[in-house]
Amino acid sequence: MAKSKFEYVRDFEADDTCLPNCWIVVRLDGRNFHRFSEQHEFKKPNDDRALQLMTKCAQTVMEELEDIAIAYGQSDEYSFVFKKKSKWFKRRASKFMTHVVSQFASSYVFYWKDYFKDQQLLYPPGFDGRIVLYPSNQNLKDYLSWRQADCHINNLYNTVFWMLVQRSGLTPMQAQERLQGTLAGDKNEILFSEFNINYNNEPLMYRKGTVLIWQKINEVMTKKIKLPKEAEEKEVEVTRTRTKVVPLHCDIIGDQFWEEYPEILAEDS
């Protein structure tokens, strides 16, 4: 069929193929969640409903889209790691990024009521996205370590900050001044001596964020089958192996996690 005279406009499309053999990371982040969390009365510093909704959306993204090996989330952000060998959409960056972000955003609205119950969604939330390629396993592990270290630093700060405000009655400005220049050890000490809180006993989800990985699950179910030599149907138990997305709240900075789940970084990934 002859091409129309308009077809040349296709040539204006830029090529955005991701370099082969690299991990493709898509990170999304809530748009102006400072305001969104205030308007929807998120609990400070951590709101379980909000964090669990984020994780539900990320699980949906992993299940609906192809080739995601691992995801990591904290606060209003989630990172999705596509396998090095993925050929999904010919590795076009715009496809990866837009599919991740739109699937996540629609899931956030779709599942909102399951987590926030009577708390109405007041306006449509948005998320931004970016894409980064990491050529080595070490680079990828360092990327994820960076996000988890960020989670730790922010959560420690926020935990002390809101204790000073909510329990000691400091104004946000006074709390900020009090914490200016303090190191991690100082913040731990304030928590312990002034509020009797051992930071290490705070919930793992707050301190470590959430890691999503694929795990094999054995499902036992009963099935009715008809054996050729028998007249009646018989119920038998069958075990089916399924892979499921499971959330973990563990350290991913050290080697232990990667030794425990070597398949995540396996060469054929």
Ligand code: DGT
């Ligand atoms: P952005 O990302 O540049 O559009 O602006 P924001 O406001 O989303 O800034 P960002 O992403 O650096 O910080 C995340 C905001 O979300 C921060 O103001 C705290 C809020 N947030 C996230 N998770 C929670 C939570 O569990 N509880 C509360 N109270 N706030 C949260």
Ligand code: MG
């Ligand atoms: Mg920001």
Ligand code: MG
């Ligand atoms: Mg944000």
Ligand code: MG
């Ligand atoms: Mg953020």
Ligand code: MG
């Ligand atoms: Mg189409």
